[in-house]
Amino acid sequence: MVANRMKSAKVKILRAEFESVIMKETDEMEDFYIKLSGIVTYIRMLGEDMAESNVVKKLLRVIPSKFVQIASTIEQFGDMETISLEEVVGRLKAHEERVRAQIENTSQQLLLTQEDWLKRSNKNGDSSNHQRRCGVFDRRGRGHG
Structure with a gap:
C-alpha cells in the first residue's frame, strides 16, 4: 500500500x-x-502507460522556432499515431x-569575402579606404592626414 502511494507520487512528479x-x-x-x-522511460518503468504518439506530439510542441518548419511538415505529412519518437528525432x-x-x-564565405576585400584595398593603395576604416576624418567628412 505504501509502495503504491510512493509509486503514484513519483509518477505524478514525472x-x-x-x-x-x-x-x-x-x-x-x-x-x-x-x-x-x-522521463518517459522512467514513467513506463513505474508501470504507467504513456503512448508514443503523445510523446511525439509533446516533442513537436516544445521545440524552438528553428525547428518549426520541419515540425509542421512532420505533422502535416506524417501519421502522428504511428510515427516513432526516434524517427521524428532523426x-x-x-x-x-x-x-x-x-x-x-x-x-x-563571409570571411573569405572580407579577406578578399582587404587584399584588394591594400593592393590598390587606396588611402581613402584606409582612412575610413581607421576613422580619420575632419568635420566635413574629408580625410586629413
Missing part, C-alpha cells in the same frame, strides 16, 4: 516534469531527446545538421 519540459534555442536535439526519453537532427552546415558555409 508527469509534471514531462509536461513542463521545453527545449531552449541553445539546446541540441540529441541532448533534449535524451532528457525527454529518460528527422529533426538531420534538419539541425543541415542548418548548421549551411551556417558554417555562409560564415566561411
Whole structure:
C-alpha cells in the first residue's frame, strides 16, 4: 500500500516534469531527446502507460522556432499515431545538421569575402579606404592626414 502511494507520487512528479519540459534555442536535439526519453522511460518503468504518439506530439510542441518548419511538415505529412519518437528525432537532427552546415558555409564565405576585400584595398593603395576604416576624418567628412 505504501509502495503504491510512493509509486503514484513519483509518477505524478514525472508527469509534471514531462509536461513542463521545453527545449531552449541553445539546446541540441540529441541532448533534449535524451532528457525527454529518460522521463518517459522512467514513467513506463513505474508501470504507467504513456503512448508514443503523445510523446511525439509533446516533442513537436516544445521545440524552438528553428525547428518549426520541419515540425509542421512532420505533422502535416506524417501519421502522428504511428510515427516513432526516434524517427521524428532523426528527422529533426538531420534538419539541425543541415542548418548548421549551411551556417558554417555562409560564415566561411563571409570571411573569405572580407579577406578578399582587404587584399584588394591594400593592393590598390587606396588611402581613402584606409582612412575610413581607421576613422580619420575632419568635420566635413574629408580625410586629413
